[in-house]
Amino acid sequence: MKMPSKKIVEVRVGVLTGIASNLPLNVRSKDLPLNNQVALVTGAGRGIGRAIALQMAQLGAHTVLCGRAKKALEKTAAAIQNAASEPEPTKLPAKSSVIECDVTDLGSVESAARQVERTLQRLDILVNNAGIGSDTGPLLELDPANWDEVFNTNLRGVYYCIRSFAPLMVRARSGHIINISSLAGKNALPNGAAYAASKWGLNGLTYSVAEELRAHNIRVSVICPGSVNTEFSPHTGKNAEKMLQASDVAHAVAMIVTQAPQSFASEILLRPTQKP
Ligand SMILES: NC(=O)c1ccc[n+]([C@@H]2O[C@H](COP(=O)([O-])OP(=O)(O)OC[C@H]3O[C@@H](n4cnc5c(N)ncnc54)[C@H](OP(=O)(O)O)[C@@H]3O)[C@@H](O)[C@H]2O)c1
Numbered sequence: 076m077k078m079p080s081k082k083i084v085e086v087r088v089g090v091l092t093g094i095a096s097n098l099p100l101n102v103r104s105k106d107l108p109l110n111n112q113v114a115l116v117t118g119a120g121r122g123i124g125r126a127i128a129l130q131m132a133q134l135g136a137h138t139v140l141c142g143r144a145k146k147a148l149e150k151t152a153a154a155i156q157n158a159a160s161e162p163e164p165t166k167l168p169a170k171s172s173v174i175e176c177d178v179t180d181l182g183s184v185e186s187a188a189r190q191v192e193r194t195l196q197r198l199d200i201l202v203n204n205a206g207i208g209s210d211t212g213p214l215l216e217l218d219p220a221n222w223d224e225v226f227n228t229n230l231r232g233v234y235y236c237i238r239s240f241a242p243l244m245v246r247a248r249s250g251h252i253i254n255i256s257s258l259a260g261k262n263a264l265p266n267g268a269a270y271a272a273s274k275w276g277l278n279g280l281t282y283s284v285a286e287e288l289r290a291h292n293i294r295v296s297v298i299c300p301g302s303v304n305t306e307f308s309p310h311t312g313k314n315a316e317k318m319l320q321a322s323d324v325a326h327a328v329a330m331i332v333t334q335a336p337q338s339f340a341s342e343i344l345l346r347p348t349q350k351p
Contacts, residue, residue: 107135108333113195115139115187117178117236118205120147122305123255126321127202127328128171129154134329136200137170139191141178148173178205178232179224181239188239198243200332203233204255208308209269222269229273230280237284241293250293251332254281255324258301258344274299285341294334298327300345310351317351 114131118124119140132138132155140148155171172194176187191198209225210217233254244250259267260274278297285295302310304318327343334340 109134109136109199112136112199113139113191113197114200114202114332115141115191115198115240116202116204117141117176117232119151120144121151122307123300123303123321123324124202124204125151125154126325127204129158130322130325130329131200131202131332132171133158134333137172137195139172139174139187139195139198141174141176141187142205143175143177145173145175148175178203178235179227181235184232184235184239188243191240192243197247198240199247199250201236201240201244201250201252202255202328203236203252205232206255209267209273211266213266214268217269225269225273226276229270230276233277233280237295241288244293245288245291248292252284252288252293252295253328253331254295254297256281256297256299258299258346261299261344282341289339294331294339294341296331296339296341296343298324298331298343298345300324300327301347302351313351315351317347317349319345319347 109131114136116124116128119128120142128138128140128151140151142148152171152173174187174190177183206229207225210221237252254277256277257274259271260278264271281295281297288295300319302318303324304315304320323345327345331340
């Protein structure tokens with residue numbers, strides 16, 4: 076049996092224990108697990124997407140940051156750059172690109188895919204993170220426009236991204252697609268039915284396309300977190316410290332993309348250790 080090199084094992088331990096920022100002092104960029112890989116994260120300007128993007132860059136990937144607000148994406152790019160310019164010997168590669176992209180617009184997503192193909196020639200990891208909540212309240216009072224907005228972002232947007240980016244992976248016969256769903260896609264969510272339905276739909280999309288792409292050596296996974304401490308929704312009455320943090324979701328993504336080639340963690344449900 077061929078064992079991975081010692082340095083890669085060290086890096087993986089860092090990732091698996093959630094202390095990727097404490098990478099071994101002697102680590103060099105070529106030893107990082109995602110060296111030479113390209114990862115694209117939608118909604119990378121804040122919250123969970125930002126944390127995932129930082130984590131992917133820290134593991135050595137060239138990270139493509141997508142979203143509608145360019146300034147927020149540039150801030151994430153600057154954070155990646157700053158992490159990389161720490162004094163030697165912890166210097167990590169600073170590789171990221173910013174692409175403005177609205178996942179609800181097929182033309183915008185296709186243009187982003189063409190840009191990735193032209194400039195980077197490959198895509199190893201696609202993280203479909205961009206998402207919005209629905210208006211809070213009973214379904215009978217929901218504005219149909221809000222229903223459309225939620226489904227166009229949380230479900231159609233993921234379909235557009237898979238449709239546009241997966242061909243690069245099919246061509247390479249390799250890749251990870253990770254969809255950020257929610258425990259609301261596993262449970263009932265009274266007063267959030269449209270959001271829950273979009274995430275139940277996303278889970279169904281994930282399981283089905285996972286089977287379709289398996290033959291192409293592409294692993295399609297879904298992560299379903301409970302409430303995460305971001306700007307996504309008010310967390311009135313919750314203890315923020317006990318809540319899941321964006322970095323916890325990033326850690327789950329890191330686990331998925333650093334698996335051995337024969338292993339496929341298809342779904343991760345993420346809960347806080349203690350109820351916040
Ligand atoms: N926070 C939670 O409690 C929680 C729990 C479970 C699952 N989730 C899921 O985790 C994901 C990220 O949530 P978060 O907490 O990080 O939310 P957030 O802080 O509100 O960030 C959402 C991100 O999605 C992007 N986005 C929204 N619409 C977009 C569009 N049409 N095109 C491109 N990007 C778009 C936003 O960027 P722009 O506005 O700049 O485009 C933003 O970067 C979502 O899918 C959410 O459903 C969140």
